[in-house]
Amino acid sequence: MAAITSVQRPTFSVPGIRTTISNRLEFVALYLSKPAHIASKPLIRAFATPIRPGKDGNWNSAIGEKIWRVFISTIGITTAPLTIGLALIGSLLDKTADLIKQKSYTHLRGSAPEKQEDDAYRLMTQNACMLWGGLPIPLGGMRPPSDRMDQFAKKICEEDPDILVMQEMAFDPSYSLYQKIKNNYAHFFTRIGPNPPLMESGLFVASKYAILQAGFIPFPKQLGIKRGAFWIETPKAFFFTTHMEFGPAEGKIQERQAQIDLIMKKIDECKKEKPCFLLGDFNLDRSVGEHYQNMQISENFHDPYFKKYPKLDEQSATCTDEITAYTLGNPPPQKKWEMVDYALLARGPHEAFKLDVDLVQMYNNEQPYKALSDHRGLVLRASK
16 A cells, blocks of 8 residues: 655646546547447437336327337447447557556546635535446436536536545546536546446546545456545545445445445545545445444444434435336335435544535436436535
């Protein structure tokens, strides 16, 4: 594990030659993959969602919708060899970029000047369900990222966090978001944990503050999605974000325990020097008390959200499965809500902060098609 430095100067101001070359290769790869991403949107919608005439983007007549779905499916399937071939070429370019860059993330410079860091922070975490193409349809009940991006960017600008961390942000939509909010932030980190041709970690970070260091902690046994934790060091604090393993099975519970142990190993090192904040989607429901206790969240962290909302209900939930069930035409789930998103401060010598946290509304179960995400955001305010 790399030693923590106390150098109080930004090290991400001017990109080097390796970074410049690798970033350009990544952008070429991104545009080569776009045809496959675009084609997947109507194709997945055609096969995954029920016909609802006049609703949820469907044609007004069932016959018209069926004809459209057959037509678009035929186009998507017949062009698949071309679109998939281009995407695979893009993956080779991504691999080349990773070899040149020798870093497990892509850093992009924003247009905003670096903000002077004080002892008051406004931090936001958001699982965006912005996987590439049409994948958000079956994996979260969401419209494709391009259909939600403008509203999403507007919501972030309204909340105006100093540090923004997100999960389930594929490189394609994360770059679109970067273009829309780059005037608000000095530094961006995306394509964290690269994994071509499969999915990277989906983590995304934007910072108004200068960055001294950054790093990725890969989780073991990751195949389809390269899960992990990402951290940045600013002049006065460390900020971590993660998206842990999903699932209620005993094996998944053990994986999450191993993942939080890896994160804590790094935090235990960092918190001796500066305050450490951890935000993200833990896939750990606070309402399942034994799991929360076994992972020792309350022993290692201040959890102002659980203090403010000790009981799970529709108002306190940070995530819903109702929208996915509706979008796919499935029966309503037995467990409609979960509290799986976290905004924490590590206990230790630099814990003297007043903490408060609020929900950011991203969905309304009465209007599922208009949802911006199946997760609500959390805004953590920390001050001395």
